[in-house]
Amino acid sequence: MSPVSHGASRRLLLAGALAAVSAAVTGCSSGEATASGGSRRLRIGYFAFPSGDLLVKNRKLLEKELPDYRVTWIKFDSGAAVNQAFLGKSLDIAALGSSPFARGISGGSPIPYKVAWVLDVAGENEALVARKGSGIVNVAGLRGRTVATPFASTSHYSLLAALRTAGLKPSDVKLVDLQPQAVLAAWQRGDIDAAYVWLPTLDELRRTGIQLTSSKEIGAAGKPTLDLAVVSDDLIARDPHAISSWRKAQARALRLLRSDPDGSVAAVAAELGISAADARAQLRQGVFLTPEQVASPDWLGTDGRPGKLLGYVTDTARFLAEQRQLDAAPAEDTVRKAFYLKGLSDDLK
Numbered sequence: 001m002s003p004v005s006h007g008a009s010r011r012l013l014l015a016g017a018l019a020a021v022s023a024a025v026t027g028c029s030s031g032e033a034t035a036s037g038g039s040r041r042l043r044i045g046y047f048a049f050p051s052g053d054l055l056v057k058n059r060k061l062l063e064k065e066l067p068d069y070r071v072t073w074i075k076f077d078s079g080a081a082v083n084q085a086f087l088g089k090s091l092d093i094a095a096l097g098s099s100p101f102a103r104g105i106s107g108g109s110p111i112p113y114k115v116a117w118v119l120d121v122a123g124e125n126e127a128l129v130a131r132k133g134s135g136i137v138n139v140a141g142l143r144g145r146t147v148a149t150p151f152a153s154t155s156h157y158s159l160l161a162a163l164r165t166a167g168l169k170p171s172d173v174k175l176v177d178l179q180p181q182a183v184l185a186a187w188q189r190g191d192i193d194a195a196y197v198w199l200p201t202l203d204e205l206r207r208t209g210i211q212l213t214s215s216k217e218i219g220a221a222g223k224p225t226l227d228l229a230v231v232s233d234d235l236i237a238r239d240p241h242a243i244s245s246w247r248k249a250q251a252r253a254l255r256l257l258r259s260d261p262d263g264s265v266a267a268v269a270a271e272l273g274i275s276a277a278d279a280r281a282q283l284r285q286g287v288f289l290t291p292e293q294v295a296s297p298d299w300l301g302t303d304g305r306p307g308k309l310l311g312y313v314t315d316t317a318r319f320l321a322e323q324r325q326l327d328a329a330p331a332e333d334t335v336r337k338a339f340y341l342k343g344l345s346d347d348l349k
Contacts, residue, residue: 033074034073035070035071040069040242041072043074044092045074045076046074046095047075048075049125050272050282051286052250052257052288053119053250055268056250056253057271059256061253065248066245074090076095077179079099079152079154080151082094082096083100083103083111086111086112091232092242095119097153098309098313098316101313102316102335103325103326105313106327106328107328110334114236115340116230117300118227118299119226119227119228119250120226121224121287121289122198123219124216125286126155128162128194129205131193134194137212138166138212139213140167140168142163142194144173145174145194146193146194147159148175148177148195149197150197152325155197156196157223157225158196158215158225159196165218180198187208224312225316226309254291265283268283292348300339302345303344306336310336311332313338314329
């Protein structure tokens with residue numbers, strides 16, 4: 001794959017931000033926007049992906065914490081689109097994969113946001129699948145084949161890691177940049193031989209495909225990916241109370257995933273428009289931390305003492321730079337400044 005000009009990519013993000021702003025207002029392109037009443041506003045980006053985020057939305061946990069706020073939920077299909085929306089100043093809080101976050105804080109003009117929570121750790125809910133009958137039985141067998149993934153996503157990062165482990169360079173395969181729904185359409189047409197993608201599209205591919213590896217395996221080998229949640233610098237400056245309330249809602253959702261599994265399944269099924277059986281199966285594939293684990297040294301850490309996530313994000317950026325996906329990786333101190341941990345311990349009480 002050819003080198004990526006960071007300046008050029010940032011200009012593309014800025015241009016695309018206008019479309020993201022429009023999507024946030026109209027509900028087009030990136031997904032529908034749903035809102036509840038109130039005077040002060042919070043614009044939250046989310047993914048149609050099994051996590052505590054869907055419980056917060058479905059159970060209106062944040063609206064209960066902040067009854068005087070107008071909370072708008074905006075659905076996105078990729079981290080790249082979330083990054084564009086932050087550049088366009090159309091989001092306050094959003095779910096974001098660790099790979100697009102690493103990209104966002106890289107370069108001379110980092111996106112003005114900070115990580116404030118961990119939604120989940122990628123497990124079997126993101127995986128690389130090859131078409132049955134293609135003759136591909138392992139990652140090395142992808143040489144010369146067409147492989148789709150959403151570029152600048154955690155799946156893209158994990159795919160690059162899988163290729164390198166198998167002794168392949170990105171140029172050894174034909175990489176195609178497709179969003180999940182487009183991946184499924186290309187798969188059904190027979191245009192691609194394999195794809196690295198996440199749920200629920202992943203389950204559709206598994207029906208006629210063979211799983212070659214997963215983000216659980218790649219993470220165990222030293223390259224974990226996570227679904228993070230980021231908050232805008234503007235929100236940090238003007239309304240830290242809202243961030244605290246949002247964290248409390250997220251912590252409650254993580255606890256509900258354990259204490260009320262049937263209710264959690266029902267909420268996810270309703271949000272995704274799938275059966276309870278499918279929702280239960282999809283939730284089992286994710287790795288959901290307890291709130292206490294989120295704030296532990298093993299993951300996000302606490303104010304003044306960031307945890308291992310600091311190293312994971314730094315390593316992700318370095319890997320992307322080695323793969324020529326970034327001009328240069330940010331220094332660890334730059335990554336550290338992109339963490340917002342103030343008040344985190346108190347928010348879990």
